[in-house]
Amino acid sequence: MTALIWLIAGVALAAAEALTGDFVLLMLGGAALATAGVSAATDLPVWADAVVFALASLVLMLGVRPALRRRYSGPPALPMGVEALPGKQALVLEEVHAQAGRVKIGGEVWTARPLDETEKYEAGSTVTVMQIDGATAVVWRGP
Structure with missing residues (x-):
């Protein structure tokens, strides 16, 4: 009982x-x-x-x-701000090459350079943000 x-x-x-x-x-x-x-x-x-x-x-x-x-108990660690950008898709606005380039990431325009300095990405193409280096997005088109 x-x-x-x-x-x-x-x-x-x-x-x-x-x-x-x-x-x-x-x-x-x-x-x-x-x-x-x-x-x-x-x-x-x-x-x-x-x-x-x-x-x-x-x-x-x-x-x-x-x-x-x-x-x-703790809230999940969600990346915020610049930490949330790697992995996002970006639209190339101006040709991206080793010296210059501009991309649009989620409504914001960023200067950009390719991950592989020998590559060039034409305006209108879609790339992936690999990292943020200061105020420059390092992008890659991928396989």
């Missing part, structure tokens, strides 16, 4: 975690589920179940929760 109570408590705590997102209730729910397993497998008194719950909670809170918080 106590195993069923621990099982219900574990599921309820894990479900309540969706409201907080802090991983505390999830760890307590995991501890309650572990206690339900121990209670179902053995015939320990209620105070022993409480000790099992306390130990499992401690292990999960100190061992698992910090790793989960590091992994999931």
Whole structure:
């Protein structure tokens, strides 16, 4: 009977975690589920179940929760500004060669040079931005 109570408590705590997102209730729910397993497998008194719950909670809170918080709590690192440009397509506005050239990347006009200095890209062609070198886009037409 106590195993069923621990099982219900574990599921309820894990479900309540969706409201907080802090991983505390999830760890307590995991501890309650572990206690339900121990209670179902053995015939320990209620105070022993409480000790099992306390130990499992401690292990999960100190061992698992910090790793989960590091992994999931921070926002994903999205490239912004100039860091987001490599990999984007660009339209060649003026012929791009080793000394000069202009491309349009997402509505902005940039000076450009080819990745391979021996290549030239004609106006109207599409190239890929490989990197940004200062205020110059280094572009490549690709295979």
